[in-house]
Amino acid sequence: MYVIFIIGTAGSGKSTLAGAFSDWLRSQEQSTLLVNLDPAALTLPYEPDIDIREMVDYERIMMTKKLGPNAALIATLREVARHIEELSEEVNSHNVDFIIVDTPGQLELFAYRKEGRLFTKYLGQDRKVMLFLLDPMFCAVARNFVASMFLASSVYLTFQLPMIQILNKIDAVPKKYINRIERWSESIDSLLIDIENRSSKVLMHLSREVAQAVYDIVSSIPIIPVSSITMEGFPELHAMLTRVVGEGEIELR
Template sequence: MRIAYLVGTAGSGKSSLTAAYAEWLKQNEQSVATVNLDPAATVLPYEPDVDIREYVDYERMMLMYGLGPNAALVASVREAVREIDALYSEIMDLSVDYVLIDTPGQLELFAFRKEGRAIVKGLKRIPSILIYLMDPVASQTTRLFASSLFLATSVYLSLNLQTIIAISKLDIVPKRILKRIRRWITSQEAVEVDIESRNRGMQMLITRDIVNILHDVGRTFPVITVSSKTLEGVGELHGAVTRVVSEGEYELR
C-alpha cells in the first residue's frame, strides 16, 4: 500500500486530480481508494472510500463553538486527529495498492499546522509521498513562479515527504505558459535571465534570491503537467509516483 497526499493552494485542482488519478488507476487495473480530508467539502468529484466528514461535523463546530469558517476547519481537523488510529485502520482495511488523500482547500491548515502533520505522522507506517499541485495560472510570471516554488518547498520542509510537482489544468492553460514554467524549473539560467529582464529594484532582487536558493531543491522534484479533464499526463504522474515511492522515505520529526 502507498499513500499520495494531494496538496496545493485553494482551487489548484486537488479534488479533480484525486478523481482523475483514481479513474486512471482503475482503468489500468490497479486497486485504489480515495480519502477526503476536507471537513468542509460539500460536493466532491469522486465518492470517497474514507471521509473525514464521517468523523467530524464541520457545521456543528461552527455553531456549537461560535467559530468562523477557518477556525471551525482547524477545530474539525483537530478532532479528527484524535481518531487517527481509527482512520489508519479504516485505510488499512481497504487493502488497496494506492490511497489518494485529498487535502483541505486551506493549504496552511494541512501543511503548516500541527494537525496536518499529526495526520501525516499517524499514517506514516504506510509509505507516503506528496503530490504538490502547482496552479499554472498562479505561477505564470517570474514573481508568481518564485512564490509557488517557495510554497512548494515550504510544504516539503513542513511535511518532509518526497514530493512531485504536478502542474495542473494542462487542457486549459496555453502551452507556451506551461512550457515556460517547466523551463523555469529545469534551467536556473533561463529563469534568472527572465527574472532580470522582467523585474526591477527590490522585486527583482528578492525574486532572484529566492529562486537562486530554491532552484536546486526544486530541481530534485519530478515535474509533471497533467489534466484532470482529459487525463493527459496522468500516466506520467503515476510513473513518477512509483519511482519516487521506491526511492524511500524521509522521517517526519
C-alpha cells in the same frame, strides 16, 4: 501499496485530481481507496471510500463554538486528530494498490499545523508521496513561479516526504506557459534572465534572492504536467510515483 497525499492552494484542483487519477488507475486495473480529509467540502467530484465528514460536523463546530470558517476548520481537524488511531485502522485495513488522500482547501491549515503531519504519519504504512499542485496560469509569471517554489520548498521541509510537483489544469492554458515553466525548472539561469527582464528593481532583487535560496531544493522535486479533464500526464505521473518512492515498481496489469 502507495499512499498519495494531494496538497495545494485553495481551488488548485486537488479533489478533481483525486477523483480523476483514481478513475484512471482503476481503468488500468489498479485498486484505489479514496480518502477525503476536507471536513468543509459541500460536494466532491468523486465518491469517497472514507470520509472525515462522517466523523465530524464542521458546520456544527462552527456554530456551537462561534468560530469563523478557518478557525472552525482547525477545530474540526483537531477533533479528527483525537481519533487518528481509529481513522488510521480504518484506512490501513484496506488492501489496495493506491490510497489517495484529498486534503482541505486551505493548504496552510494542513501544512503548518501538527494535525497535517499526524495524518501523513498515521494514514497508510509505506511508500508515501505528496503531490504538490501548481497553477500554471499563476506560475507562468517568473516572480510567481519563484513564490510558488518557495511554498513548495516550505511544504517539502515541513512533511519531509517524497514529493512530485503537479503542473495542473494544463488543458486550460497555452502550451507556451507549460514550456516556459519547464524551462525555468530545468535552468536557474533562464529563470534569472526572465526575472530580470520582467520585474521592477525591488521585485527583481527579492525574486532573485528567493530563487537562489530555494532553487536547489525545488529543482530536485520533479514536475509533471497533467490535466484531470483530459487525463494527459497520468501515465507519466504513475511512472514518476514508482521512481520517487523507489521501492520496486508497480506493473500496470
